[in-house]
Amino acid sequence: MKERIIFGYDPFVIPFTLGVIFILLYLGTGTVRILLSLKREEAINLLSSIFSVKIFKTFKDILFDVLLHIKIFKRNILLGYMHTSIAFGWFMLIFIGHIEVILYTPQRNGVIYYPVFFRYFVMETSQTLRGAFFFFLMDLFLLIVISGVALAIYKRFRSVRLGMKRTTRLKTGDKIALWSLWMIFPLRLLAESFTADISGGSFLTSTINNLLGRFAESTLYMDTIWWAYSCALALFLFALPFSRYMHIPTEILLIFLRNAGIKSTSSRDGFAESEIYSCSSCGICIDACPMSVSGNKSEYTSVYLLRKLRRRRQDSLFMAEQCLMCGKCVELCPVEIDSCRLKLLKKRENFPNKIFDYDYLGKREPVVESRANLEKKSKVLYYAGCMTHLTPQIYRSLFNIMDRAKIEYSFMDRDGSICCGRPLILSGGENAAKDLVEANSKIILSSNADILLLSCPICFKVFNENYNLKGVKVMHHSQYINLLIQEEKIKLKKGDFSVVYHDPCDLGRGSLVYTEPREVISAAAILKESSNLPNESICCGGSLASRRFTQSERDSVTLHSLEKLNVNNPQKLVTSCPLCLKSFAKLNKRETLDIAQLVENQMI
Amino acid sequence: MVDFGFKLSSSNRIDLDSCDSDLFLKLKAESGTIKQCIACGSCASSCSAANFTGVNFRKTILLIERGKNEEAKELIKGCMLCGKCTLVCPRGINTREIILSINQYYKKERF
Ligand code: SF4
Ligand code: SF4
């Protein structure tokens, strides 16, 4: 292998070289900016995660998420192949390019453009096995990338075939980057084919060179094509910061930061910035989102919100207020962007903290303490919460079950509850909610209970996450009933009817309670699965997180969720959330029950 | 003045043409549901905060319709945003949206 051009330079490399210098500077400043915004302890965590065994996990994550896109593969093989072939194929082209330079033209090590335009600058003197091997690899990966690009083009027109009902709308920057990306690889193929008779090639490039040679003089077009290839690369690199493809470099930074345990503290800057730029606009969250079923609401899905945040648009607040916070988009996002947290932070930054006023909760008047119905000091303290007070059938059933099991309990909020605070937190009022948290904590801790029993997953999540109730075990009634069955304090007869179980967002995805409710139901009836995996269950539409959803929009979400739940034609629908129960019972043509009601009916 | 043993109370009449309807119009433009209230009082009777203090959403809407915005804000500031009122409202009024908007209006940052 010999150099064809003595100085190793040709003017066509200029556009590409400029592009690379631009993007390196851009990424460098961006990374430094994000790193500088880290707090001291976050920076220390980052360093300690880099200089420890954790680094292997980081490398594994980078390999699996950035290059191989394993998570997308799991969703849809074709879609996964599309992402992997482009990302991994391109990476290998660059990587092998560098190896070629190191092996054959070591004097050009470190010349930015050399590995990319290697085939232009070298000339084959003799066939070597080594050369043939690398050329074969290069052609193979080029073929893989081109097949991915072909799929990507196909997806733009027929996305359903790749498992996606909707794809993301593109902005100008995205379009320029997209088109140049589509152009890069065919141009590279052509360019390398034109030079294949000089520099050598393999099954792909040599063949095309032969074919072309029949009707075109290769040297005539050679320079033009290499210029075009370099320009396409430059265009892509210059458009990169203004396009969704920023996710390629940013995701690497994101993985480093995330593995150091860093979380976002602002909706736009610092760590959040790396999350926002890591969104590949893959659009998986659009199909996942229950908002998409209601008219034009798919505009408010996470991908578009991230885009607005990226552009620092004020209407991102309005979009954040639409979200039902069901968490499904976060669950399915292949980049694991915690967009719900960003929405919360956005709302928090705009919350009218000063105006809400909870002084009445015991600060001035001791009225609250006496309201707690702690007539007897028992081990189990039941808190119904606001929602369960609207569905008293749930706690009535639960009390019957506990009576049968001879459990002593006291009812903390029989005469009305102080809200658990989660609806307020979901609206951005984390600070305001502190008063509610404090008031409730006081009552709970003064009761000396071992178990705080809840019926509402919304409360369950907040008592677990935002309260500091040392020594008190927080349980949802589905868990508690399961415990009673296991301890044989109650006995159930298995009914001969079929039921489907709906996982409430805050209990399933939110608190990872999936098995206990299913065990309880299996003991009481024939459990049928819905068309969704448990962690992909669809919001009932009642969510208190959305401030903007109107009643009719909520209804369309409910109907959509019901449709998915009822695919296997179950006789009844069981859920374990008072809000889900209320939403579903209104529109479901089948019987809708809470898990406590089901158990009460099947008790012997 | 002769003391008759009683006084004339001052007029409580509200002139709807000259009252401050700024907030009401903004709320109406924002979600529209506010004008559907039939003052049934379901929201107030189910209210969590009303167990402890005077929060009353029905009355809040009434006050805003009459331009008594300050009073409305004072009345609703103890709301815990629990959402019971949204669920019981027979007219499907987006109560929490309205409550937050009132507060945001007074925060004067954005509407
Ligand atoms: S948020 Fe996640 S799922 Fe949604 S488009 Fe971005 S990367 Fe894809
Ligand atoms: S949390 Fe749920 S409603 Fe909100 S954007 Fe994600 S999927 Fe949609």
Ligand code: SF4
């Ligand atoms: S429940 Fe609805 S309709 Fe009735 S007073 Fe309250 S807001 Fe108005």
Ligand code: SF4
């Ligand atoms: S949201 Fe506010 S006004 Fe409505 S019921 Fe709850 S505490 Fe009362």
